[in-house]
Amino acid sequence: xxxxxxxxxxxxxxxxxxxxxxxxxxxxxxxxxxxxxxxxxxxxxxxxxxxxxxxxxxxxxxxxxxxxxxxxxxxxxxxxxxxxxxxxxxxxxxxxxxxxxxxxxxxxxxxxxxxxxxxxxxxxx
Numbered sequence: 001x002x003x004x005x006x007x008x009x010x011x012x013x014x015x016x017x018x019x020x021x022x023x024x025x026x027x028x029x030x031x032x033x034x035x036x037x038x039x040x041x042x043x044x045x046x047x048x049x050x051x052x053x054x055x056x057x058x059x060x061x062x063x064x065x066x067x068x069x070x071x072x073x074x075x076x077x078x079x080x081x082x083x084x085x086x087x088x089x090x091x092x093x094x095x096x097x098x099x100x101x102x103x104x105x106x107x108x109x110x111x112x113x114x115x116x117x118x119x120x121x122x123x124x125x
Contacts, residue, residue, distance in 0.1 A: 006037045008072060010084065014052065015066040015097060016104075016120055018059065028055060028120030036069060036084075051123040054106070063104045066097040 016028040034048055071082035083096035091098045 006069075006084065008037075010036065010069050010072050011077075012036055012048075013068045013070070014050075014122075015068065016054070016058075017064045017066055018061055019064055026059065028058075030119075030121045032122055033124070053117060053119065053121050053123050055118045055120050057118045058106055060106050060108055063106055064102050065100040065104055066093070067100055068097045070096065 012032045012034050014030050014032055018026045030052070032048065032050055034050075036046060069084035070077040071079070073082075076082040080094070080096040085092055085096075086098055088098070091100075093099065
């Protein structure tokens with residue numbers, strides 16, 4: 001195994017996963033408008049600052065936020081061998097995803113504006 005900078009265009013996908021709660025596994029996926037090849041800093045830190053719309057019909061509970069950077073070729077996107085794997089310890093899952101955070105608490109009583117939109121997507125400003 002080796003590590004290298006990214007040279008080819010790849011989609012960046014954010015996944016909201018209820019793998020920690022619920023009787024059935026539910027996931028929401030969205031593509032982010034970011035090119036990870038252009039995000040490397042001197043400290044080799046990638047920072048992605050985005051606003052995401054959570055579906056109005058989402059179930060309450062504890063969710064995980066995952067990131068995956070698969071191959072750009074649609075035939076290879078489901079093959080874990082072609083996903084980008086970060087060098088960080090303890091964030092890699094065998095399905096090719098990276099755990100950004102394990103505990104997002106979704107509550108219907110949370111304050112804030114509510115849009116009756118049942119999509120999980122990046123909100124462009």
